[in-house]
Amino acid sequence: MTRITLDTVRALDSDDPLAGFRDRFVLPEGLVYLDGNSLGAMPKTVPDRVSAMLHDEWGRHLIGGWLKDRWMEKPLALGDRLARLVGAGSGEVVVVDTTSINLFKLLSAALAMRPDRRVILSNPENFPTDLYMAQGLIDQLGGRHELRLVTEEEVAGAVDEDVAVVMLTETNFKSGAVFDMAAVTRAAHAAGALTLWDLAHSAGAFPVDLNGAGADFAVGCSYKYLNAGPGGPAWMFVASRHQEAAHQPLTGWLGHDRPFDFDLAYRPAEGIRRHVCSSPGILGLVAFDAALDIMLEADMGAIRRKSVALGDLFIALVEQECGEAGFTLASPREAGLTPPWRRGSQVSFAHPDGYGIVQALIARGVIGDFRDPDIMRFGFAPLYQRYEDVWQAVAELRAVLDGGEHTADAYRERASVT
Amino acid sequence: MTRITLDTVRALDSDDPLAGFRDRFVLPEGLVYLDGNSLGAMPKTVPDRVSAMLHDEWGRHLIGGWLKDRWMEKPLALGDRLARLVGAGSGEVVVVDTTSINLFKLLSAALAMRPDRRVILSNPENFPTDLYMAQGLIDQLGGRHELRLVTEEEVAGAVDEDVAVVMLTETNFKSGAVFDMAAVTRAAHAAGALTLWDLAHSAGAFPVDLNGAGADFAVGCSYKYLNAGPGGPAWMFVASRHQEAAHQPLTGWLGHDRPFDFDLAYRPAEGIRRHVCSSPGILGLVAFDAALDIMLEADMGAIRRKSVALGDLFIALVEQECGEAGFTLASPREAGLTPPWRRGSQVSFAHPDGYGIVQALIARGVIGDFRDPDIMRFGFAPLYQRYEDVWQAVAELRAVLDGGEHTADAYRERASVT
Numbered sequence: 001m002t003r004i005t006l007d008t009v010r011a012l013d014s015d016d017p018l019a020g021f022r023d024r025f026v027l028p029e030g031l032v033y034l035d036g037n038s039l040g041a042m043p044k045t046v047p048d049r050v051s052a053m054l055h056d057e058w059g060r061h062l063i064g065g066w067l068k069d070r071w072m073e074k075p076l077a078l079g080d081r082l083a084r085l086v087g088a089g090s091g092e093v094v095v096v097d098t099t100s101i102n103l104f105k106l107l108s109a110a111l112a113m114r115p116d117r118r119v120i121l122s123n124p125e126n127f128p129t130d131l132y133m134a135q136g137l138i139d140q141l142g143g144r145h146e147l148r149l150v151t152e153e154e155v156a157g158a159v160d161e162d163v164a165v166v167m168l169t170e171t172n173f174k175s176g177a178v179f180d181m182a183a184v185t186r187a188a189h190a191a192g193a194l195t196l197w198d199l200a201h202s203a204g205a206f207p208v209d210l211n212g213a214g215a216d217f218a219v220g221c222s223y224k225y226l227n228a229g230p231g232g233p234a235w236m237f238v239a240s241r242h243q244e245a246a247h248q249p250l251t252g253w254l255g256h257d258r259p260f261d262f263d264l265a266y267r268p269a270e271g272i273r274r275h276v277c278s279s280p281g282i283l284g285l286v287a288f289d290a291a292l293d294i295m296l297e298a299d300m301g302a303i304r305r306k307s308v309a310l311g312d313l314f315i316a317l318v319e320q321e322c323g324e325a326g327f328t329l330a331s332p333r334e335a336g337l338t339p340p341w342r343r344g345s346q347v348s349f350a351h352p353d354g355y356g357i358v359q360a361l362i363a364r365g366v367i368g369d370f371r372d373p374d375i376m377r378f379g380f381a382p383l384y385q386r387y388e389d390v391w392q393a394v395a396e397l398r399a400v401l402d403g404g405e406h407t408a409d410a411y412r413e414r415a416s417v418t
Numbered sequence: 419m420t421r422i423t424l425d426t427v428r429a430l431d432s433d434d435p436l437a438g439f440r441d442r443f444v445l446p447e448g449l450v451y452l453d454g455n456s457l458g459a460m461p462k463t464v465p466d467r468v469s470a471m472l473h474d475e476w477g478r479h480l481i482g483g484w485l486k487d488r489w490m491e492k493p494l495a496l497g498d499r500l501a502r503l504v505g506a507g508s509g510e511v512v513v514v515d516t517t518s519i520n521l522f523k524l525l526s527a528a529l530a531m532r533p534d535r536r537v538i539l540s541n542p543e544n545f546p547t548d549l550y551m552a553q554g555l556i557d558q559l560g561g562r563h564e565l566r567l568v569t570e571e572e573v574a575g576a577v578d579e580d581v582a583v584v585m586l587t588e589t590n591f592k593s594g595a596v597f598d599m600a601a602v603t604r605a606a607h608a609a610g611a612l613t614l615w616d617l618a619h620s621a622g623a624f625p626v627d628l629n630g631a632g633a634d635f636a637v638g639c640s641y642k643y644l645n646a647g648p649g650g651p652a653w654m655f656v657a658s659r660h661q662e663a664a665h666q667p668l669t670g671w672l673g674h675d676r677p678f679d680f681d682l683a684y685r686p687a688e689g690i691r692r693h694v695c696s697s698p699g700i701l702g703l704v705a706f707d708a709a710l711d712i713m714l715e716a717d718m719g720a721i722r723r724k725s726v727a728l729g730d731l732f733i734a735l736v737e738q739e740c741g742e743a744g745f746t747l748a749s750p751r752e753a754g755l756t757p758p759w760r761r762g763s764q765v766s767f768a769h770p771d772g773y774g775i776v777q778a779l780i781a782r783g784v785i786g787d788f789r790d791p792d793i794m795r796f797g798f799a800p801l802y803q804r805y806e807d808v809w810q811a812v813a814e815l816r817a818v819l820d821g822g823e824h825t826a827d828a829y830r831e832r833a834s835v836t
Contacts, residue, residue: 026477039481047472050701054465058647059444063457063785071648098696100670101519108558124682129671129696132684136669140526140558149682223697229476230489231699251554252518253547262790264542264567266550278516278547279641281649283468283701367481372680 004313004320012309012387017302021383024294025227032366032389032396037201037346037379040227040291049290050283058282065282074285075276079235081292082226085300086199086218087209088237094272095222095235095285097250099200100129102219102236105248105275107137107167109238110194110217111145113245114164117193121158121166124149127173130198134167152177156187163193170208171201171344174371176331178202180340182213189214194242200224204295205345206304210237217242225345225381226295228288236275243271252277298383306382307345308335310390314347314378317394325401327351330375346379356406357397363405363414364396422731422738430727430805435720439801442712443645450784450807450814455619455764455797458645458709467708468701476700483700492703493694497653499710500644503718504617504636505627506655512690513640513653513703515668517618518547520637520654523666523693525555525585527656528612528635529563531663532582535611539576539584542567545591548616552585570595574605581611583635588626589619589762592793594749596620598758600631607632612660618642622713623763624722628655635660643763643799644713646706654693661689670695716801724800725763726753728808732765732796735812743819745769748793764797774824775815781823781832782814 013019025041027033033041057069066072079093086093096102107120120134131147138145150158152172159166166188171178181197188195197218202208204225210218218237222228238246247268253259255274257267268274312335318327327349335343351357351374358370368378378393400406405414431437443459445451451459475487484490497511504511514520525538538552549565556563568576570590577584584606589596599615606613615636620626622643628636636655640646656664665686671677673692675685686692730753736745745767753761769775769792776788786796796811818824 026473028478028480031480033480035481039476039483041480042472042477047469050468050472051465054460054468054647055444058457059460060446062446062449062451062459063453063787065457065648097519098515098670100696101515101668104668127671128674128680128682131682132669132671132674135684136667139665140667142560221697229472229701230483231697231701231703233699234696247557249554249558250519250522251550252516253545253550256546256550262546264546264549266553278518278652279639279649281651281699281702283647283649283705284699285649287701369481 004316006391009313009387009391012313016306016387018298018306018382021294021298022386025384027384030365032393034366034368034378034380034393036381037224037377038369039223039230040225040381041384042229043227043291043294045290045293046229046287049286053282053286071280071282074282074289075280076273078285078289078292079272081296082235085208085295086203086237087211089211089240091271092240093235093237094275095233095288096276096280097234099198099219099221099234100133101250102234103130103196103198104133104137105250106196106217106219106236106238106246107134107165109246109248110165110196111141112247113194113242117162117164118145119148119162119164120145121148121150121155121163121193122168123152123155125152125172125174126167126169127198127200130167130169152179155179156184159188159191159193161191163188163191165194165196167196169198169200171205173201174330174375174377175348176344176346178341178344181215183340185214201344201346206307206341207300209339211239215239222288222291226288227291228284232288233281233284238272238275248275250277254278294383303382305337307380308337310380310382310385310387311335311343311345311347313387314390314394317390318349318397321394321398322401345381346377348375348377350374351376353406356408356411357400359411360400360405361396364400366393366396422734424809427731427805427809430731434724434805436716436724436800439712439716440804443802445802448783450811452784452786452796452798452811454799455642455795456787457641457648458643458799459802460647461645461709461712463708463711464647464705467704471700471704489698489700492700492707493698494691496703496707496710497690499714500653503626503713504621504655505629507629507658509689510658511653511655512693513651513706514694514698515652517616517637517639517652518551519668520652521548521614521616522551522555523668524614524635524637524654524656524664525552525583527664527666528583528614529559530665531612535580535582536563537566537580537582538563539566539568539573539581539611540586541570541573543570543590543592544585544587545616545618548585548587570597573597574602577606577609577611579609581606581609583612583614585614587616587618589623591619592748592789592795593766594762594764596759596762599633601758603632619762619764624725624759625718627757629657633657640706640709644706645709646702650706651699651702656690656693666693668695672696712801721800723755725798726755728798728800728803728805729753729761729763729765731805732808732812735808736767736815739812739816740819763799764795766793766795768792769794771824774826774829775818777829778818778823779814782818784811784814
């Protein structure tokens with residue numbers, strides 16, 4: 001293989017059709033930020049948009065903002081905008097509550113829609129909160145249901161007539177491996193089960209096509225690849241065909257058919273609004289709205305192409321520069337430029353000293369993260385990452401190894417300095 | 419009775435020990451804002467605090483903010499600060515999710531703690547979302563439970579051995595009438611039931627003493643008398659003695675005993691942290707934190723005294739100036755300067771033309787609100803309201819009546835102009 005040089009990498013940046021987007025984000029000088037899969041960088045428009053909401057809306061209109069500034073409409077209005085990123089239609093997505101709580105709602109709805117079935121099918125590498133929420137729901141329902149965990153490879157074949165719902169995070173949070181959403185959904189439907197997808201590490205990272213895949217339900221967050229800020233509002237998708245049948249237990253007044261009638265009895269609103277429970281947090285929604293502007297401006301196909309190229313470059317450079325150092329690729333090598341996607345927008349390597357290496361990289365301004373037992377995780381956000389960032393990250397990795405900066409002694413030395 | 423004059427009212431403002439707080443809030447010139455019971459006014463510190471969080475924390479530290487800027491600790495740290503306003507101890511309050519969702523959690527916990535009992539006792543004038551959430555939970559639990567509604571007067575006497583939990587909003591959202599929390603709690607405990615208080619219209623409005631009353635559980639919002647902004651984060655209280663027994667179904671990863679171990683099985687954290695489900699929305703928490711600074715600086719006894727005086731003045735002026743106009747006081751006349759409180763920090767009048775009158779007042783810059791069927795509701799936020807605002811409100815009310823501005827014709831005329 002041809003050796004990759006800094007010139008090769010700089011040529012990629014020169015030819016990058018998305019290069020102009022980097023300037024739309026706040027990124028500290030010199031930082032190589034490969035953790036947008038945990039918390040996206042801040043779009044420069046967010047502070048002004050939030051400030052405008054505070055001064056011109058809350059400060060000026062007070063309670064009138066709910067109508068004048070359309071605060072009340074934001075959960076559905078943002079949902080409609082986000083829908084375009086995830087292959088959903090108008091009225092199929094609402095921005096509300098948190099990912100876990102939305103998962104609880106839709107898992108409840110799915111179990112109620114399959115009353116004769118008792119299994120929630122998932123995999124042990126699903127993000128733990130999803131498994132915990134399922135456990136909490138099962139306990140609440142009296143233990144009649146079962147959370148059945150099978151490996152990623154086994155999922156599609158494991159859907160039988162006991163399975164009410166297949167609950168999966170599309171992109172594995174450790175490895176970045178991506179389920180074939182269309183294939184798993186077909187298998188689920190063939191066995192009469194529903195599907196509930198967690199798109200935390202998918203939405204904004206690569207093209208998602210919920211309706212193309214025939215998905216039933218989905219949830220996701222806004223603060224990773226969608227750049228809405230720490231703990232930003234979550235969202236949920238309910239396919240049109242299920243909206244009348246999908247009932248969930250968090251029946252708050254804003255999901256009522258006529259909230260301001262203050263009836264004694266709950267009557268769910270038509271459509272996806274019934275999943276809005278409480279007054280929405282406007283600050284978080286405004287930040288998300290500003291972040292969505294940028295995401296909707298970019299071409300998702302171009303995002304995917306760059307994401308794959310960044311990840312491929314990272315793998316090639318680690319192997320070229322640190323080939324002897326004992327790294328094992330913990331992500332799929334082939335990402336996929338057309339569906340089905342195989343690798344999301346992150347690359348993970350396993351290494352016995354992974355924890356120390358990640359700490360030493362952070363000390364050098366290269367931000368990735370570590371997940372037990374030995375996974376070093378690096379995320380690629382094509383809107384604000386340069387190919388040269390990848391070069392820089394691997395150069396710093398080489399320096400960490402050369403200097404023994406990942407050892408416990410070096411870690412203690414750094415700790416004593418700061 | 420001595421006639422109240424503008425001089426009387428101005429003398430009250432001159433002697434007001436809380437007068438200096440008004441300048442801490444953004445209030446449009448000329449507006450008489452009597453709707454702080456729906457959405458509090460914006461503290462002037464909020465935009466700067468939010469901006470600092472965006473630029474100095476998210477923008478600079480990115481993912482590092484969760485530790486460096488203590489984002490992760492905010493739900494409990496703010497809970498501890500808020501605890502001082504509601505008579506709770508350290509570790510008994512957490513700021514999280516929404517009021518309705520927190521109600522769902524604690525109602526679930528309460529029912530599970532009283533497995534042999536099947537009744538949730540409430541009143542039909544409870545805020546509807548609380549009743550809806552109870553209905554949603556009962557449906558989910560298979561209909562074994564019953565939501566029993568009795569009048570406010572009957573509640574204390576209606577707690578029998580079937581009642582698992584008494585779920586009440588302490589301050590009636592229409593009338594402003596306040597339950598005797600201590601007496602109802604005693605009656606509930608005597609019959610072996612738990613209590614769950616919604617303090618939406620209480621916290622920040624007058625002194626609340628949860629532990630003094632022996633309350634078991636409580637929930638509340640931040641955006642009314644606590645001024646945290648539209649849809650700001652909610653909070654919940656669990657008495658220390660119940661924290662080990664209180665389990666709830668929304669078992670997200672941040673409520674896990676060791677969230678970053680990513681165990682497969684959920685194990686609840688010690689204490690109130692188990693009720694934190696998901697990554698907290700930091701924007702909303704920062705705004706709430708700024709708003710709490712002001713509230714904690716003020717003396718809650720002084721707030722109560724002024725609240726009562728504002729409400730009493732409003733009643734007296736409406737009766738003095740509009741005595742013949744057919745208004746019926748729909749709030750308790752006696753507010754109570756020592757517990758038990760009788761009237762919260764709002765005054766409601768019933769009037770057959772209430773809707774039109776409220777609309778005409780809004781057109782004149784006096785912001786109250788209307789609740790079916792005939793309730794005109796006016797809230798008093800002692801930190802930013804002047805006695806002269808009350809005078810002004812009643813003067814405008816008189817002008818509305820004199821000019822027939824509350825009629826349908828006048829309403830249509832205004833609508834055609836704007």
